[in-house]
Amino acid sequence: MSVTAAQGFSAAGIAAGIKESGNPDLALVVNHGPRRAAAGVFTSNRVKAAPVLWSEQVLKGGEVTAVVLNSGGANACTGPKGFQDTHATAEKAAEVLTGHNAGEIAVASTGLIGTLLPMDKLLPGIETAAAALSEHGGEKAAIAIKTTDTVHKTAVAGGEGWTVGGMAKGAGMLAPGLATMLVVLTTDADVDAAGLDSALRAATRTTFDRVDSDGCMSTNDTVLLLASGASGITPEQGEFAEAVRAVCADLARQLIGDAEGASKDIRIEVVNAATEDDAVEVGRSIARNNLLKCAIHGEDPNWGRVLSAIGTTKAAFEPDQLNVAINDVWVCKNGGVGEDRDLVDMRYREVRITADLAAGTESAVIWANDLTADYVHENSAYSS
C-alpha cells in the first residue's frame, strides 16, 4: 500500500519535533529510478505557500528524485524567510541523498498558516528520515503527514506487472481548486512526464477537484505523481490513466470520510444538465449551502434548501422543471412537492442527493460533508 507499493521507491515517516505533541511530522519519499519522471498539480488559491511556489518550479523540469513533506506548519504567508526555509529543506535533502541537487526535490507542508517552521528541528529531521528510508516505509510516511486527520489514507491500483500507489492527508480547509491538501502518488510504470501529467490532470479533475467538504480552499494543496519505471512496463495510456484515477478517487473518498467534525458524507449528483460545467456549478452550490448541511446533520430531507441553492446559480434550468431526490426518494418534482419526505431514511453516514436539472444530458458528482457542532468546536479552538 501507500507510496512504497510500487517498485523503485522508499519512504520514511519520523517525529522531528515540529509538532509540540511529539507525533510524527516529517515524511520523505525517494524515487530510486531508473526513471525519475514526475507531474504535479497545485492549489489555485492565489495566496500560495512557499513549498507550493518552490515545487511548482521543480515540477517544470519534469523530474523529481524525492519529496520532503512536513505536518505541523504550512509555511504559508511567511514571506521571503519562508521561501528560504523551503529552499534550505530541498538543499538539505539533496545533500543527504548525495548525487542530487535541490532542483529535483519537491517540498510540501501542512499545518497552521502564518508561522515559520522550526528549521533547527526540521533539517536534522531530514537526516533522521533518510536513515530510516525503507521499501516498506509507505505507511509511516502516510502517518507523518497527518494533521487533524483521525486516520492515515493510502490507496493502490494497477495492472499486469505495474502498480500505482498513493497517500493523502486532509481533513479541513477542504475544497480544492485544483487538488487537495497533500497527496503523493507513485508508480513503477515506465511513463514519461507528459504521460504522467495527462493522467494526473484527468484524474484530479473528477476526483479531488470534486471534493468540497467545507468550501475553504487551502494555500498548500499539492498532488504529486512520481514514476520510477522500475517495472520496465509501459502500460497503454488509457489503462494507466484509469489506475491513477482509481487511486485518486479512493483517496478523495477517504478525505471526505474523515473530514473534521463531520457526521455525514454527502454524495451530490447533478444529472440532466446542459453542460458539465453547469452540473459542477450546481453541485458545488448545493455542497456549500450551510443551511442544507445543517439539515442533513439533523437527518432532515429539507429539499427547499436544495432548490434555494440551485436558484443562486447561472446554470440552465427552469424552476418548475427541477426534480430532487434524497436517498432515491423524489421529494421534489417539477419544482414543487413530490413524494412523501417521511419515506426518506437518513440514518446512515452516506447521504445521496440527486438534482435533476431537466436541461440536457451532462452530469457530475460532488462530495461534501454536513455541518456539525463538532466542526465548529474543532475550528474555533485557538489556532487549531
Add this chain to the structure above:
Amino acid sequence: MSVTAAQGFSAAGIAAGIKESGNPDLALVVNHGPRRAAAGVFTSNRVKAAPVLWSEQVLKGGEVTAVVLNSGGANACTGPKGFQDTHATAEKAAEVLTGHNAGEIAVASTGLIGTLLPMDKLLPGIETAAAALSEHGGEKAAIAIKTTDTVHKTAVAGGEGWTVGGMAKGAGMLAPGLATMLVVLTTDADVDAAGLDSALRAATRTTFDRVDSDGCMSTNDTVLLLASGASGITPEQGEFAEAVRAVCADLARQLIGDAEGASKDIRIEVVNAATEDDAVEVGRSIARNNLLKCAIHGEDPNWGRVLSAIGTTKAAFEPDQLNVAINDVWVCKNGGVGEDRDLVDMRYREVRITADLAAGTESAVIWANDLTADYVHENSAYSS
C-alpha cells in the same frame, strides 16, 4: 417607529393560526394616500416564491395600496396552487379594504419552503387584521412577521415635516442577492414611484445587499417602499435617498445582530481595492469562509484564514502586499506576520476585520456573523 411612523399609514399584526405556536403571523400595512406610489426590490434567487412573482408584477404598476405579510410559511416551491393562494390573498385584501383591486396589493411570505399555506386560516385572518388596523399598529405588524427572529426590527429617519419608517424580519438564509427577507418601508414624503425606486435601489445596494450572515440566499427576499404623500412635502431627492439609506442601514445592522445562533457580528471592510466590485467580492469571500467564522467564534485572530479567503477571488492584488487588521491590530503586513496577535481583544460582540488590498482607492463594507454550534443546532432541527 416602524411602518406607521409616517403619516397616511395604518397597520396591524394578528395571530391568524398559520403558526402552530399561536404566535402572531399575519401583518397588514395600508397606505391611505393621497399618493400610493411604491417601489420594490426582490430576491435575485432564480427559484422565487409565489408572493415574489406576484408582487414583482404588482410593483410594475408603481402603485401599492396595501401589503399583506405572513410568517409561518414561505409559499415557495409550491407550484401553480401556491401562486393561486397568493392571488386569493390579494383578492381577499382588496375586497376587505373596499374600492381597490388585487393588482394594488403586494404580498410577502416567510417560513418553511415547500409547503402550502393554510388558506382556511389566512383568509379569515385578513378580515381580522383589517378590523385591527391602527395608526399605531406598526409595532404589532413588525412582531407578526418574525420567524426565528428573537426581536422585532424597526427604524425611522426623515427630514423637516416628513418621515421614513420601516420594519424588517430575517434571521437565517441571510445573504440577499438584491434585498433581504421581508422589509416594508413607508414615507409620507410626496415622492413619485421613480423617485422611490431610485432611492430604494441606491439604499439596498450598500445596506441589505452587503449583509451576508450565512451565505444562503432566500427565495422570498422582498423590500418595499410605499409613499403616501400625506406630509405634502417633496424633499430634495438626495436628502430623501439618504433617509431611506439610513433606515435600510439601521434595519440591516439589526438583522445581523439577531442572526440565528450568532455570537459575533463581523464588520468586514475592504480598503484600497482597484474597484468597488473587487472590494465586495473580497468582502463576501471573507464573510463566507466557514473556518474563519469558526475562528472568530473562538475569539481567535486567525488572519491566515482571511488570506486564504482573499486568495480565492479574482480581485486585483499581489499576495505579498496584503495587509489585514483585526480590531485595528495589523496582524498581517505585506502578506506575512505583522503585529503580535495577542494584542487583539475579541471579547465583544462586534469584530472588525480590515483587509487592505493595496491595489487602488475603492472600498466596501460587508456584515457577517460567526459560525456557532447554536447555528448548527437551530438549523438541524427537523424543518425548523
